[in-house]
Amino acid sequence: MPETRAEVRMLGDSYAREMRSLLYHAYRHEPTFAYLLESDRPGFDQRVRATIRELTHQHMLEQLPVLGLVIDERLVAVALIAPPQRRLGITESWAWRMRMLLTTGFRCTKRYLEYHEAVLGCLPPGPYHVLPLIGVHPEFQGKHLGEQLLEALHAWCAEDGGSQGLVLDTGNARYLDFYRRHGYEEVGEVALGPIREHVLFHANPQTEAQLSRQGMGL
Template sequence: MTGDLVADTALVRLDRSALSEAKSILFHAYRHEPTFQYLFDSSRPGYDQRVRATIREGLELHFAHDQDALGLVDEDTLVAVAFIGSPEARFSLADQLNWRIRMMLTAGLSSTKRYIDYHEQVHACLPKDTHHHLPFIGVHPKYQSKGYGRMLMQVIEGICRESPLSSGIGLDTGNARYLRFYLGLGYEKVGEVRLGNVTETVLFKPCH
């Protein structure tokens, strides 16, 4: 994290007014990810629509449960976002009836089932105590490789350290480049989930 980035970048707490920008950043962050390509079958027509629907419904569920959403703004442009699950929010997607109905109507039944199964397998790898988790994080395509992801992770870890309820942060990735990034930040592998030909690595970092 350089001095210039600190000087020029503002941390903001996001609300629903930032949904459009946040969804655009996350769509570009996830549409080429091996995990999403498997879960939402990139070989079939309508893949982009299914990815957009999943991100939209995920963010709506996030705000409905009053979870933290953070962004980095550089010269009035939202350049990075992170949606953080609190230690208290340990709900199962399978139990979210309204979310499931909307997902089945927009992403399809098979994609919804795959997504729920993936979500449950990831959480089964993580510690059973209370901790933060990171369902969505992304950096605007034009601003990647400038340190914004690292900066955002430092902020998230600071939130974790301030919480007496949290033992750490759990996350997962099927991207080898991002895996190296998280390992470099001190995250440790706690499990793997097989998704077709994709290996999803589940990671955890204690914050106390």
């Protein structure tokens, strides 16, 4: 299938509704959300919508970066980015926790917090960018937009000379080969009930170059 090219944009509040809709469709069938938000219990779709809404709301409230791909003014892919110094900012917010408790319940909020802390616990010390949410709209999958989004993310994060790279996680095993082909290495694994959440790291080009020079004794 021919590649579809999209425009890369940093997104603001005007895209909030589209972001929530896209991420809801991207995550509602993901095994990680199925476990965290108890898909076997009535009200699962509402809990997915609420979780996406509260995460994106807090992200935008704290003015953290969001990178998206746009085709003909339609948002087709998006990634929320947590800079190194703000990796725990959203889940440490008591306002966020209270809204999650009210919309998803105690058990789901507790599961999400434990999952988030376990993923971050897999990382070695150092400054990293983290992607709490990333997705391509299902209608546009298979058009190489995932590759374009990763390329844009790698280029954007590489501009921060203080960051060692980019971290994301997935409980969907069918994505692993895709991420590995694009330079990600697994740095940890988290057990979420029957799900195995894989924590993946992509080094910034500057970091790779530094390691190469050190290896050559330069």
